[in-house]
Amino acid sequence: MSVALNNLQTQLGPKITSDGRQYLYFGGTAYLGIPQSEGFLKLYLDGLKRYGLNNGTSRGNNVQLGIYDEAEICAAKRFGSEAALITSSGYLAAQLAIKQALGFGEVRYAPDTHPALWQNERPKIHQSFDEWALNIVEEINASSTEKWVLITNSMNNLYPNRYDFSFIKKLNKQAVIIVDDSHGIGINNNGLGVFPALPKCDNVEPIIVASMAKALGVDAGIILGSQKIISLMKQSNEFLGASPPAAAGLYAFIHAEEIYANSLNKLKNNMNLLTNALTGNECWDFIIDFPVYLAKNAELSEALQQKGILISAFPYPDKNGPPINRVVLSSWHSELEIEELINALN
Numbered sequence: 528m529s530v531a532l533n534n535l536q537t538q539l540g541p542k543i544t545s546d547g548r549q550y551l552y553f554g555g556t557a558y559l560g561i562p563q564s565e566g567f568l569k570l571y572l573d574g575l576k577r578y579g580l581n582n583g584t585s586r587g588n589n590v591q592l593g594i595y596d597e598a599e600i601c602a603a604k605r606f607g608s609e610a611a612l613i614t615s616s617g618y619l620a621a622q623l624a625i626k627q628a629l630g631f632g633e634v635r636y637a638p639d640t641h642p643a644l645w646q647n648e649r650p651k652i653h654q655s656f657d658e659w660a661l662n663i664v665e666e667i668n669a670s671s672t673e674k675w676v677l678i679t680n681s682m683n684n685l686y687p688n689r690y691d692f693s694f695i696k697k698l699n700k701q702a703v704i705i706v707d708d709s710h711g712i713g714i715n716n717n718g719l720g721v722f723p724a725l726p727k728c729d730n731v732e733p734i735i736v737a738s739m740a741k742a743l744g745v746d747a748g749i750i751l752g753s754q755k756i757i758s759l760m761k762q763s764n765e766f767l768g769a770s771p772p773a774a775a776g777l778y779a780f781i782h783a784e785e786i787y788a789n790s791l792n793k794l795k796n797n798m799n800l801l802t803n804a805l806t807g808n809e810c811w812d813f814i815i816d817f818p819v820y821l822a823k824n825a826e827l828s829e830a831l832q833q834k835g836i837l838i839s840a841f842p843y844p845d846k847n848g849p850p851i852n853r854v855v856l857s858s859w860h861s862e863l864e865i866e867e868l869i870n871a872l873n
Contacts, residue, residue, distance in 0.1 A: 561744025
């Protein structure tokens with residue numbers, strides 16, 4: 528019988544101790560291991576000494592810290608957009624982008640969009656992403672409506688799949704496409720995320736939203752887009768009235784480019800080890816260069832827990848859904864820990 532570990536009193540990392548027993552942990556979304564990075568922690572502490580614990584004033588206040596503009600300029604340059612906007616959470620970033628874009632045109636949701644992107648209730652889309660993309664091109668091109676808003680994730684991280692956005696080159700109307708890249712930014716496309724990989728079309732305006740709390744390890748949200756659209760969002764009441772994220776985290780983000788690069792290389796090495804071990808095994812679904820491995824065995828998590836290994840295991844799409852068992856790798860794992868996982872899986 529598996530034991531619930533839902534009241535831990537310690538930080539998450541490659542190893543977790545509960546009730547006197549130590550477990551290897553292969554779950555969560557800290558893909559680059561930033562919460563356990565000594566170099567990043569040092570930068571964060573430097574930021575704390577400079578800026579203090581938090582900044583409770585809004586971005587519309589007449590007294591401002593310059594670190595926020597600096598972080599946005601840095602993020603835009605790093606991820607390949609004209610401009611960037613940083614908020615206190617990925618949820619706020621998504622809702623800000625949605626509110627800005629909704630008045631532009633007719634709205635269509637792709638399958639399995641994250642709840643942060645929803646207007647109200649869950650969109651009812653019963654198609655694969657590829658089927659949806661084919662159908663949306665047909666619908667838009669045949670319609671008399673001239674302006675559209677498309678809302679989607681960049682990938683499916685639960686059932687690992689990167690989405691192909693080449694369909695937007697076929698659209699013959701004006702469109703805004705909002706893409707949630709929370710699970711891709713920092714790791715996919717050599718860490719750049721989806722923005723540079725999107726087809727460049729004069730009639731399609733891309734807006735990327737993401738949580739920075741996953742691979743990037745910062746409690747904040749980000750929006751990437753054109754200078755025009757970002758400027759409009761920065762005039763919104765939501766942006767001007769909300770408190771920004773802690774300046775210390777953004778200071779660390781600005782100065783951690785080498786840490787991110789080294790962590791990504793470590794993650795790639797870890798992924799190669801497990802991918803090589805699981806290639807050809809029909810009991811697993813995964814994609815190249817993404818650190819999530821979906822197990823088809825519903826009992827796997829309980830069996831591994833008996834061996835001292837914890838993986839991501841929860842029902843989906845709600846508490847009554849079937850359990851999803853996934854192994855999630857991070858840069859904080861050592862090669863020996865990956866080998867121990869492989870031996871347990873064998």
